[in-house]
Amino acid sequence: MLIPVLAQLGADDASQSAAVAAASTVPMLVIVAIMVLMIAAMWKVFERAGEHGWAVLVPIYNVYVLCKVAGISTWWALAAFIPLVNIIFMFVSSVGVAERFGKGAAYGIGLALLPFIFWPMLAWGDAEPVARTA
Numbered sequence: 001m002l003i004p005v006l007a008q009l010g011a012d013d014a015s016q017s018a019a020v021a022a023a024s025t026v027p028m029l030v031i032v033a034i035m036v037l038m039i040a041a042m043w044k045v046f047e048r049a050g051e052h053g054w055a056v057l058v059p060i061y062n063v064y065v066l067c068k069v070a071g072i073s074t075w076w077a078l079a080a081f082i083p084l085v086n087i088i089f090m091f092v093s094s095v096g097v098a099e100r101f102g103k104g105a106a107y108g109i110g111l112a113l114l115p116f117i118f119w120p121m122l123a124w125g126d127a128e129p130v131a132r133t134a
Contacts, residue, residue, distance in 0.1 A: 034116050044123035045069070049100060070096025101127040 043053035046065060055065040064077040070093040080089040095108030101122055110118040 038116060038119060041119040041123040045097070045101075045119065048123070049097075049129050066093055066097070069100060070094075071100055072096045097122070100129055102130050103127060 039056055042056045042062075046055055046069060047053040049069040051065050051069055055062050060077075063080050064074055067074045067077050072092060076089050076092065079085045080093075091109065091112050094111035095105050098104065098108035098111055103122070107118065107122075111122070
């Protein structure tokens with residue numbers, strides 16, 4: 001009488017494990033898809049701004065190149081790694097990138113808050129980089 005109950009418990013555990021694995025796969029695939037989209041969009045924006053697109057893939061260097069694209073001091077690349085200052089950096093660099101492509105500050109706020117929407121729009125949209133004045 002105890003053996004069928006134990007067998008049933010084992011089957012329930014296996015089905016629960018399969019359900020948990022399936023439920024965690026979908027969000028992981030969505031996250032990977034968003035990551036690929038962001039890498040491709042930033043790669044395209046960097047290239048359109050005259051920088052190397054592959055710089056997106058290199059940690060720390062990509063922050064330096066982002067500063068160059070945004071037209072802000074490269075000292076911000078160091079400040080980007082200081083807690084709380086990095087939040088300011090995110091908005092300053094996003095507004096700089098938006099202005100570099102002829103967009104306004106509101107578009108820059110969109111780049112900072114909804115990057116998975118605004119970076120692809122900037123990458124594959126019709127906005128052209130504006131030449132920087134010295």
